[in-house]
Amino acid sequence: MNRRRFLGIGAAVVGTGAMGAFAVPSAARLLAEGRPGRVLGSAVELPAPFQVPLPLPPVLQPVRSDGTTDHYEITQQIARLEILPGLRTEAWTYGGSYPGPTLAVRAGRQIVVRHRNELPVPSVVHLHGGHTPADSDGYPIDLLLPVGAGAGGAQGTAGTAGMVGMAGMVGMAGMAGMPGMAHHADLPAGRTTDGERTYTYPGRQRAATLWYHDHRMGFTGPALWRGLAGFHLVHDDEEDALPLPRGEREIPLMLADRSFAEDGSFAYPAVDPTLAVPGVTDDYMNGVLGDVVLVNGAPWPRLTVDRARYRLRLLNSSNARLYRLELDPQPAGGDALVQIGGDGGLLEAPVAHDSLEIAPAERFDLVVDFSRFPPGTSVRLMNRFGSDRTTEVMLFDVSSRTVTDDSAVPERLCTLERLDPAAAVTTRTFGFRRSRDDGWTINNQPYEPGRSLARTALGSTEIWRFFTDVHHPVHLHLDPFQVLSRSGAEPGRYDAGWKDTVDLRPAESVELLVRFTDYPGAYMLHCHNLEHEDMAMMADFVVE
Known part of the structure; x- marks a missing residue:
């Protein structure tokens, strides 16, 4: 089945078995290219780098707490954000911001998050890295329908362009009844909800940098590209006992690459702009790369830092881009990036890097000591895997003021259980x-x-x-x-x-x-x- 035949079927009869019909570049070509993806060029004139300050995502406060549980509420909504200076971009957001609000939580406390979907499409929330019961994990057809869409079946929403799409049809009509789809006994049923849904995270895990994002089947790529991602930071007593940088010197950094249309909207090469049919055009089958690097939703931002240690929680939320990160200039003696943690929390001992490779969805927890640079130094965070404008990520301006820094990186961070x-x-x-x-x-x-x-x-x-x-x-x-x-x-x-x-x-x-x-x-x-x-x-x- 070729692409033209696949697209001609229509969303109402597309089964996931047909997804294999998408044409992709040959393996020989992909091996020759090495890293995945193709750059989608922006149609708008891009701003000069290092003109905007680094924004920090807002920290969400619980709406109520009791002895065991903290309760949060998040509305998924469209917002028009100034991402490129002077232009407005329509984004799909958690709570009206990109990135969405950060949840800063304690290990051992149960977290309950009520999501309300005011987007024009169904959504699925996945806590990435979360140790989570299956019914709150974000299974890709566990759909949260838009408010008022109705969960009674596909017929009630199929008339709204882009609202249901293939994954919506699957979730509401039931896989077994769709043409080309076999029935599978393991298939979860009845987890489509209308308008609002509660996700429960028991908190049975150690401190770590987690993140939450959309996970709807067939549409995760365009959903994240349009803004559905946020930090979920877990803290615990073991980590708090260490003399690591904290407060204003603990910075979450969400890396993402994006492309923009002439009017400032997000450009994405979807085969169907209404997102009723999944997939991208042929040239982007191996991944979509943007030509603008965003950090916490800002293009090539800058941050003034003290001559002190900083803890940088790095997340690669890009669709397909790999980064090789390096400071320029390097401090005397190298080993500028001291890794203290990864996806699942603290390492046993710190690992020093001159450069760091980070793939989509990976997290690296780093300490950078800016006292190793002379006062007034401008330190660029570079992407050695990038080209043209994507070789630069952000800028750190090292302050000349005198400060006190009582932080340290211990030689031993924790004792890790090692599986046998x-x-x-x-x-x-x-x-x-x-x-x-x-x-x-x-x-x-x-x-x-x-x-x-x-x-x-x-x-x-x-x-x-x-x-x-x-x-x-x-x-x-x-x-x-x-x-x-x-x-x-x-x-x-x-x-x-x-x-x-x-x-x-x-x-x-x-x-x-x-x-x-x-x-x-x-x-x-x-x-x-x-x-x-x-x-x-x-x-x-x-x-x-």
């Missing part, structure tokens, strides 16, 4: 690759909700092996993991600690060790190149 490979009850293999029928697949199968590629026992430990044809950042839901090896050798320099997303380079394999704890149900593994994910590079696994 000998305790693994089985080894499973998952291939992330383009199949012969031109689809992005896992184990040669395009995604179908309810068709699980693995069933694992609650409490068990397993070895999972991922291998790739081209570049794929792979994300595992429910539990973090520890990397055992890369292509039979030692783990990579950026693999330390607990991870939930691992970056696989072309023709590479990774072995990891994971223990499935606390919550049974259907969960996901998928590529976090969002264009790959939206075109079926996902799979279910079931914990029972």
